[in-house]
Amino acid sequence: MTVEPTIEDAPVVDTTRSPHARLRPVGVAAVRVHDRFWSPRLDRNRDETIPTQYQQCQSTGALTNFRRAGGLVDGEPFHGLYFSDSDVYKWVEAASWSLAGRPDAELDRTLDETIALFAAAQDDDGYLNTYFSVDRVAERWTDLAVRHEMYCIGHLTQAAIAHARTTGKRTLLDVALRACEHVFARFTPDQVPGTCGHPCLEMALVELYRTTRDGRWLRLATWQLDSRGRGVLNGSEYLLDHAPLREQTYVTGHAVRALYLYAAAADVVLETGDEQLRAVVDRLWRDLAQHKTAVTGGVGARWDGEAFGDPYELPDRAYNETCAAIAAIFFAWRLLLLTGDGQYRDAIETALYNGVLPGLALSGTEFFYQNPLADAGRHRRKPWFTCACCPPNVARLLASLPGYLYTTSDDGLWVHLYVGSDADVHLADGTHARVEVRTALPWDGEVEIELTPDEPTEFTLFLPRPGWAGDVTVRLGEDVIEPDTAQGYLTLRRTWRAGDRVRLRFALPTRLIAAHPRVASTHFRVALTRGPLVYCVEQVDHPDVDVADIRLTGTERWTPTFTEALGGVVALTANARAVVPDDGPLYRPYEPGAVPTQPATVTAIPYYAWANREPGPMRVFLPVLPR
Numbered sequence: 001m002t003v004e005p006t007i008e009d010a011p012v013v014d015t016t017r018s019p020h021a022r023l024r025p026v027g028v029a030a031v032r033v034h035d036r037f038w039s040p041r042l043d044r045n046r047d048e049t050i051p052t053q054y055q056q057c058q059s060t061g062a063l064t065n066f067r068r069a070g071g072l073v074d075g076e077p078f079h080g081l082y083f084s085d086s087d088v089y090k091w092v093e094a095a096s097w098s099l100a101g102r103p104d105a106e107l108d109r110t111l112d113e114t115i116a117l118f119a120a121a122q123d124d125d126g127y128l129n130t131y132f133s134v135d136r137v138a139e140r141w142t143d144l145a146v147r148h149e150m151y152c153i154g155h156l157t158q159a160a161i162a163h164a165r166t167t168g169k170r171t172l173l174d175v176a177l178r179a180c181e182h183v184f185a186r187f188t189p190d191q192v193p194g195t196c197g198h199p200c201l202e203m204a205l206v207e208l209y210r211t212t213r214d215g216r217w218l219r220l221a222t223w224q225l226d227s228r229g230r231g232v233l234n235g236s237e238y239l240l241d242h243a244p245l246r247e248q249t250y251v252t253g254h255a256v257r258a259l260y261l262y263a264a265a266a267d268v269v270l271e272t273g274d275e276q277l278r279a280v281v282d283r284l285w286r287d288l289a290q291h292k293t294a295v296t297g298g299v300g301a302r303w304d305g306e307a308f309g310d311p312y313e314l315p316d317r318a319y320n321e322t323c324a325a326i327a328a329i330f331f332a333w334r335l336l337l338l339t340g341d342g343q344y345r346d347a348i349e350t351a352l353y354n355g356v357l358p359g360l361a362l363s364g365t366e367f368f369y370q371n372p373l374a375d376a377g378r379h380r381r382k383p384w385f386t387c388a389c390c391p392p393n394v395a396r397l398l399a400s401l402p403g404y405l406y407t408t409s410d411d412g413l414w415v416h417l418y419v420g421s422d423a424d425v426h427l428a429d430g431t432h433a434r435v436e437v438r439t440a441l442p443w444d445g446e447v448e449i450e451l452t453p454d455e456p457t458e459f460t461l462f463l464p465r466p467g468w469a470g471d472v473t474v475r476l477g478e479d480v481i482e483p484d485t486a487q488g489y490l491t492l493r494r495t496w497r498a499g500d501r502v503r504l505r506f507a508l509p510t511r512l513i514a515a516h517p518r519v520a521s522t523h524f525r526v527a528l529t530r531g532p533l534v535y536c537v538e539q540v541d542h543p544d545v546d547v548a549d550i551r552l553t554g555t556e557r558w559t560p561t562f563t564e565a566l567g568g569v570v571a572l573t574a575n576a577r578a579v580v581p582d583d584g585p586l587y588r589p590y591e592p593g594a595v596p597t598q599p600a601t602v603t604a605i606p607y608y609a610w611a612n613r614e615p616g617p618m619r620v621f622l623p624v625l626p627r
């Protein structure tokens with residue numbers, strides 16, 4: 001027997017009834033986070049980020065666009081870019097998820113008012129896009145490649161689903177349904193090919209199918225995937241239209257677009273088990289993971305076109321858009337739900353800590369769009385952007401993060417991220433259980449999991465054994481045990497009783513990580529990691545040494561020290577080396593042998609925390625001296 005999620009569970013990706021999913025969600029509302037690292041971040045997201053982003057939607061005119069389209073104001077021009085509606089939709093999604101954790105009457109009211117603006121702006125035929133209202137009605141659906149009309153309806157639909165799942169209200173869902181019906185009528189499956197230059201609607205349609213059980217939405221999503229490779233998007237490889245998706249063999253094009261598309265393909269596989277699409281997502285994931293992902297989990301290396309590069313094209317000055325790391329998490333999460341394979345979990349964790357979090361200032365109100373791995377000191381976060389895709393994307397991911405911590409399956413209960421939290425879950429046989437995780441990760445490797453099933457129940461507890469983990473000691477009560485590991489998860493099967501505790505102790509050594517030898521930019525250089533965190537060096541910690549001169553021997557001892565700076569981090573310090581200052585010519589005859597160096601104390605901080613102090617150069621990869 002499978003228990004349906006109630007509205008209170010508020011799942012993010014609802015695979016409860018997905019026939020091909022191994023894992024079923026434990027929703028945002030079923031989880032309470034109380035974690036030294038994450039709680040302040042989630043609180044700041046709710047208390048600072050989401051309110052200031054609403055103000056941005058007001059002051060940029062993105063909200064006024066809806067009033068204008070709804071005839072509620074006169075004489076206003078259109079404000080912003082042609083997809084600025086999506087900024088507001090993403091904000092609504094973020095605000096909705098945040099309501100799952102804590103009811104807030106004022107925010108609820110603001111959402112109702114905002115949704116009323118959307119409804120007012122919607123045409124009788126369901127069409128909704130404020131750029132194409134008033135004076136651009138004749139241009140609707142004339143440029144699928146560029147104009148993001150379906151993309152905006154995708155974000156509308158995702159917001160509507162979040163709002164329905166967290167508030168139980170249908171108001172926004174009804175707006176989204178009318179918009180999707182418009183698309184269905186205009187680009188009917190098997191009749192009129194149609195897909196958007198920027199995927200998003202596909203994922204949203206599958207979730208709409210999961211929400212309504214109306215098969216039209218799954219058909220339309222699949223049709224949109226299969227409309228690729230037919231020239232609808234001018235055959236552009238950048239827009240993933242160079243071949244039918246089912247025949248695409250490598251990750252390419254605009255990073256966010258590609259990953260939203262692949263995530264949607266994984267969504268369809270979860271529902272249909274389509275073997276061809278399954279092979280596609282598997283091979284695209286392999287290409288992504290093996291050739292096109294930065295050590296931080298950042299993706300989309302090229303500044304030119306916000307795009308993926310060639311295999312191993314992973315430069316220091318990578319673009320790594322914050323949205324692309326989020327999109328990679330969406331793709332990986334769906335593959336994890338499909339398989340229960342820890343490689344996807346590892347990728348999610350890496351991207352979350354090191355690909356997404358750097359996109360957000362410690363204040364919660366400034367953002368990076370690009371996340372390079374080295375900088376000269378001029379790249380700084382900003383409160384908002386003309387193209388404001390990243391800030392509300394971060395907000396919606398963080399607001400929904402509790403929904404990524406646990407799942408269940410036919411055989412058990414899964415913890416995916418070690419985040420201090422507790423959750424109410426329903427096991428496959430319907431038994432209710434409470435699970436609690438206590439941990440000081442990412443700073444300290446102790447984790448305790450306590451289970452409280454309503455009655456003794458046999459199931460498997462799946463606990464991540466992350467790729468970064470070396471030795472792990474596992475205790476059940478006071479006994480040291482040696483559980484099996486399957487696909488990156490420790491598996492503990494037994495009859496669990498209320499109060500049973502598992503304690504894990506992960507060693508957290510500082511590790512030196514080298515890239516594949518074909519990554520030209522990192523030849524003879526390493527990145528420092530500790531647990532799930534990638535580290536970097538900043539000039540502000542090195543008054544006597546230019547960070548460009550730092551050299552490691554590879555044998556230094558790194559001392560971890562907790563400091564209250566930067567919101568509280570473990571910094572790493574070592575006695576390393578630095579090149580002796582050199583004012584010689586730029587180029588000189590090659591001479592084998594070491595460059596002269598001298599001792600230097602080097603301090604590294606988590607990469608997510610960089611650029612929160614005085615501006616200065618930053619490096620993730622550090623050169624290692626030849627032995």
Ligand code: FUB
Pocket residue numbers: 083198256257306321323387389
């Ligand atoms: O085009 C919409 C969003 O703007 C994309 O997802 C981002 O990459 C940025 O181009």
Ligand code: ZN
Pocket residue numbers: 321322323324369388389390391393
């Ligand atoms: Zn973005």
